[in-house]
Amino acid sequence: MKHLYITSAILLILTPKFSFSQPLQSKRFGIYILQNSIEEAVQFGAVKNIKTGEVSLTDEEGFFAISGLVGDTLKFHSLGYRDTSWVIPGIWFAMDQKIELKVEPNVYDLPEVDVVRYYSYAHFKQAFKDLRIPKTEKDIAREVFSSWDPLFKEAAAQGRIDAMAQGGSVGLGIGIGGKDKLRLQREAVDKLEEVQDKSQRFNYLVSRANIKHLTEYKGTCLDSFMVFLNTGYNLHYQMEEYDLLSAIINASAHFKALKGNEEWFLNRQDSDKF
Structure with missing residues (x-):
């Protein structure tokens, strides 16, 4: 009877444990x-x-x-x-x-994107080939100078023909149409000479020596102002001399207002190496 009692107790202990361990569906x-x-x-x-x-x-x-x-x-x-x-x-x-x-919503920080108007590298390459950079005043002047020689030669030849016509050695070979053409060519040469004179005057007025004289800038201060003037102001040989000089003086005042506290500006009276 003692052993039977112990077995029953073990069954009573194990039964509840088994019932609680059943998994939920x-x-x-x-x-x-x-x-x-x-x-x-x-x-x-x-x-x-x-x-x-x-x-x-x-x-x-x-x-x-x-x-x-x-x-x-x-x-x-x-x-x-x-x-x-x-x-x-x-x-x-x-x-x-x-x-x-x-x-919670998610905010995505995307990198900055530069939008360009080219559809592909080939499109960009072709656009780059077709790119036309605006000519500078220096480029324009160079083209004008290079075009003078043939015009001068032609004008000189026409001048000799005109002199011969006036001397009677050519006779009626020079008609009214030829004289009109000669007049137009002379006017073209006169215009080119005027452009040449203006270009030479312009080059002098914007030269380093003249800018130094007008502003009394020297050394680093003069170098900086030359860059400031050439990049910030649209100066060209077709400007009247008064307008050109006024633009240079106004640019100097603007430059002084922007850079007047710089050490190299305060020491602008230093010797100029150039």
Whole structure:
């Protein structure tokens, strides 16, 4: 009887332990996912039960259905929202009302993008080949000078023919049309000579020596002002001399207002090496 009593006691102890260790059955949950703060449905987000591998997508109202047990992890992912995970609690098994989960929007810091008008590298390469850089005054003057020689030669030849015509050695070979052509050519030469004179005068007025004389700048101060003048002011040989000198004086006043506190400006009376 003593051994029977002990066996019965062991059975009484083990039976409750066995009943509590029975696992809960999996349940299918209907869940809504909303964006936090504005309570807006999150559409077409993916939710995965990490343990079972089941995946479900939210619909237009943010609703999805998925199966799971207590302790299973549900992981949410959707473009525009932060990845979020939830662990299924036991209270979900006893809830009658709908389950709502909240997620936070994700702000993406994208790198700066420069928008260009070229569709491809080949398009850019062709556009670069077709690029026409505006000519500088120096380029224009060089082209004018290079074009003078043939015009001078032609004008000289026409001048000799005109002299011969006046001397009577050519006779009627030079008609009225020839004289009109000669007059037009002479006017063209006179215009080119005028351009040459203006260009030479312009080059002198904007030269380093004349700028130094006008502003009394020297050394580094003079170098800096020459760069400031050439890059910040549109000076050209067609300007009247008064307007050109006024532009240089105004540029000097502007330069002094901007750079007057610089050490090299205060010491502008230093010897000029150039």
